[in-house]
Amino acid sequence: MxxxxxxxxxxxxxxxxxxxxxxxxxxxxxxxxxxxxxxxxxxxxxxxxxxxxxxxxxxxxxxxxxxxxxxxxxxxxxxxxxxxxxxxxxxxxxxxxxxxxxxxxxxxxxxxxxxxxxxxxxxxxxxxxxxxxxxxxxxxxxxxKLRTSLERLANYILKLHLAQGGRIELELAVEKRRIASFLGMTPENLSRSFAGLKSHGVEMDGQVIKVVDAAKLEEFAHPNALIDG
Amino acid sequence: MxxxxxxxxxxxxxxxxxxxxxxxxxxxxxxxxxxxxxxxxxxxxxxxxxxxxxxxxxxxxxxxxxxxxxxxxxxxxxxxxxxxxxxxxxxxxxxxxxxxxxxxxxxxxxxxxxxxxxxxxxxxxxxxxxxxxxxxxxxxxxxxKLRTSLERLANYILKLHLAQGGRIELELAVEKRRIASFLGMTPENLSRSFAGLKSHGVEMDGQVIKVVDAAKLEEFAHPNALIDG
DNA sequence: TTCCATTTTTGATCTGAATCAAGACCGCTA
DNA sequence: TAGCGGTCTTGATTCAGATCAAAAATGGAA
The missing domain is CATH 2.60.120.10 (Jelly Rolls)
Incomplete structure (x- = not known):
């Protein structure tokens, strides 16, 4: 080796x-x-x-x-x-x-x-x-068990956002249907959930997520270190 | 001590x-x-x-x-x-x-x-x-993630049944609302799920579950050692 | 035995998410 | 550049399960 x-x-x-x-x-x-x-x-x-x-x-x-x-x-x-x-x-x-x-x-x-x-x-x-x-x-x-699929996505994005030092634009490393499956939902529902987060400070552009209002996203997501840490 | x-x-x-x-x-x-x-x-x-x-x-x-x-x-x-x-x-x-x-x-x-x-x-x-x-x-x-609430209940009962040596009557050790929560559903839904399992070989009598047709239950539940083992 | 608090069951209704279908988009190859 | 296969988005519909309400059942205490 x-x-x-x-x-x-x-x-x-x-x-x-x-x-x-x-x-x-x-x-x-x-x-x-x-x-x-x-x-x-x-x-x-x-x-x-x-x-x-x-x-x-x-x-x-x-x-x-x-x-x-x-x-x-x-x-x-x-x-x-x-x-x-x-x-x-x-x-x-x-x-x-x-x-x-x-x-x-x-x-x-x-x-x-x-x-x-x-x-x-x-x-x-x-x-x-x-x-x-x-x-x-x-x-x-x-x-x-505790969160809706929209909440799971919101916290997923927030975690990515924080992991990349607060950067606004995040590029997904895997296909969306894989992320949907990981988060326990269908691709169609993931697509609708992304749309639903538009009013919570998130925008989508293909494989790129833009966290345009992190405070608003956090207010919706209620992150918790015992789940998201 | x-x-x-x-x-x-x-x-x-x-x-x-x-x-x-x-x-x-x-x-x-x-x-x-x-x-x-x-x-x-x-x-x-x-x-x-x-x-x-x-x-x-x-x-x-x-x-x-x-x-x-x-x-x-x-x-x-x-x-x-x-x-x-x-x-x-x-x-x-x-x-x-x-x-x-x-x-x-x-x-x-x-x-x-x-x-x-x-x-x-x-x-x-x-x-x-x-x-x-x-x-x-x-x-x-x-x-x-993989099973419906009815399937989760069916497998839960089947596992209890096998753990007690195939005994027909099983007595629940905790309240049903706690089991409902553990299985990821509401007490109302658990009640309806028990009723739904009547056609799959399960009967209820208060805190006692009767597995009257284990083969039928197993046919519905599709137990898997990598989940239920 | 009766009363009370809690749990369970049942009925009605609502909703988040799945399913199905179809069109749009994207990336890769020839 | 065009075509193809796969992914994503959007629309319509269905449904599993939640919510709400009320009645029935249960267990414990007086």
Missing amino acids: PQKHLVEIRDNPLFASIGAESFAALTRGAYVQNFPPHTELITEGEAADFLHIVSTGCVELFSIWQGRETSMSFQTENSTFILAATIKDLPYLMSARTITKSRVIMIPSQDIRGVFERDSMFAKSIVSELATCYRNAIKTAKNI | PQKHLVEIRDNPLFASIGAESFAALTRGAYVQNFPPHTELITEGEAADFLHIVSTGCVELFSIWQGRETSMSFQTENSTFILAATIKDLPYLMSARTITKSRVIMIPSQDIRGVFERDSMFAKSIVSELATCYRNAIKTAKNI
Whole structure:
């Protein structure tokens, strides 16, 4: 594996504090692969043979039941999936597909479990990562159960806005129908919701969102750190 | 702390494999308290000062946003809450209230973090518990996003039925309005959903559910281990 | 046993969002 | 530049579930 990928893995908080020998054991059997868009990397129900790390690009985690599909999250640079399945040696609960052309690092799950058994710093990093994943899942559940679809979109935009330092123009990184699915609504409803936010300080121009009145948007959205943080 | 509670804590998988000295360090500052029903034990947004263990009774985790409330889960004997907040030393994302008269063990979070730092078996137990919590949260999110409220109720009943060894009569342990909230619907809709399941092998008699045709219920519910497991 | 407060059920109505359809728009390829 | 496939928007309609109201049922206390 090229040195630059090793550096990249090291930069990931999950691996930043483990010993050199452990790190070698993890990266020895790992490999990197480039995937075109729309490639299914893992399928729910399959054995969790690898822990995946997104090097570049964007990967969508999704799930299907009885012909119905929902987007669960988007994984971008330097994020991993699915640690809980890897650690527990259980089937993946979600599928993953590339949204854009992506480079993905794959580390065999048994290597992860092997190092987890003997490197206590790694175990602690894993604890932190899993706790964060769990808390994020709770925030997502609260968002879905407590808010209308318009409120979910408003808070989604507000969060993007704040994450980009208050910038007025935000460019969506994925297709709107994917965002609709993630927010728990249909593409038609997302389109209508964007229109509905016009009176709350938001304008649309193709893939570009303009937050023309952030205070007004915030007044409508009622962001909450325990959901949106 | 009475010996019987120590045994009880030991029986919890989170604590079963830690060293005696670690165990003593955890239980030294812990205490047990009995609470009547409808007592709020923790409130979302508060600092996570304790890890709670339900000794007897039932505790509901819930959340409120802008006057809207939703039930997130029910914690029964031998379950803990909220490990992720305790470990990360972050505010609770959910509140908790007793549903029935309950006995709850409280362990100071800083004692948990102290032992976590130095007992690698404990760190591993925590990893397992957090991974399970995270996976359960993903299953819940899938249930909410992919299924109608009737389907969620059908699968809820089917799961209870299987958990009780296929017994025909199941007695609900909590009020129906709480279950309605947990399943993401109003009490009125839950009532109508129970009625709707009459043609799928389910009958109601107050707090007692009768699964009179499990095969028929299963045919409608399409249970899936990746959601209901 | 009666009374009271709360929960549950039922009926009527409303609404947010889905579904279906069709046209407009966009990006890519030849 | 034109054509094609896919995405997005808009309109019309349907519907799952919420809301509101009222009656019935339930459990606990006096």
